[in-house]
Amino acid sequence: MRECEKVLDYFNHELTEKEREEFERHLASCDECREEIEELQLLTEDLPFSTEPVDPPEGMKDRVLGAVFAEKESDSQENNVVSFEERRKEETEPKEPQPKRNNQRWVMRGLAAALTLSLLGNILVLTGGDEEVANEPPAVDSTDIVNQRVQLQGEATDASAIAAMIRQNDKNLLTLQAEQLDQLQGDEVYQVWLLEGDKPYRAGTFVANENGEGAVAYSMDDLPADADWDAVAISKEPDATSETPQGDVILSSSL
């Protein structure tokens, strides 16, 4: 099946994880597919309002909000990165009598929705002076201009990252900050890639600290100056020498 024929199945979360990843790579470079997904989103947005009202059961609000607020508290108590594997273990534990979130995996799946939306142009282009820009590491004796800033997202991870392309004294820098990363083992590293079409370019390597945080500032001088970047992605690599992604892409965003 050609990638362009997978639009409906992508929209309805019918693709396998591998198919979805492939399609998202395709999506980064296919305007037509992106437009079709956007169009589907737009054309279906009124449909939920055709729903006939049904009264929720007694006490639902207390049960739902109770579970929601408990979630946040337990999250902050954990305070550490919980790896995907550990979460999987939780899934197999016996269910509690109350309707409980029984399957972390499906939260992950749900994030594909967020990713879909992010691919549809959730790109913040800041012109400087914004408070979010102030969070970038301060540079000395220069005025940095953020040309583009994106949030990277992935499905099978709690990790997230912000990437920004910064103009600094006629040089272009790519900065990236990530958090809630899984711990690495042995020589493993996190590798940042810039993609032009399907071609990946190395754009910085970093490791996660014990809090699961990592960051990189990469001079784009060694990259083709006239490149029209389509996407930025992070993969976990066996070591710092990969010329093309060997491991799975964990986070990505179109540019």
Added chain:
Amino acid sequence: MMALATVEKGCVMSNRDLEHYQKMIDGDKESLEAIYDKYEKLLYSFVIKLSSDPSLAEEVLQEVFIKLWTHKAKYDETKGKFSSWIVTITRYTAIDIIRAKKNESVSLEEETDMPEQQGDSVEDLVEWKEKSSEVRKAIDQLSDDQQKIVHLFYFQGCSQSKIAEECDLPLGTVKGRLRLALKHLKKHISTAEGGIRDA
């Protein structure tokens, strides 16, 4: 005049949503509760329509509000209305949970005891009240085949091949038929609204 008033009301509503959402992001429980109160019934009813299973609807709502509260789903006001966003998140959450259950070979096809649907209730959500009859009328104006394809795709979340099978269409024509049906639908809705909101 009517149309203008509607548009203004719409703006006020979404601003309030945004205000609640932003406070909620900062950890304000009351704001999350306000969002919950406003959307509880729409989302609950919507999931029941998607799943035909009231017990699942509560689970889905819980998951949706966990995503909001833990910032796993993020709203960006530049991309559209809050109401559209929260129903989209809800639809995907429902689709994923329904699929998970199906994989556990629990059949959801058989309808369980459905709660009584209310006759003409007054919903808290103005947008719902305003749109429901328009959208239902617009759906009624579609041909049976068009209604079926929209239902299978949007409310049942079926795959393209499943839709092809159910509608007896070649796989390659499903997308075109669906888009045509959805465009007709949107046109009917826009006509009913005087085209103002889509401007």
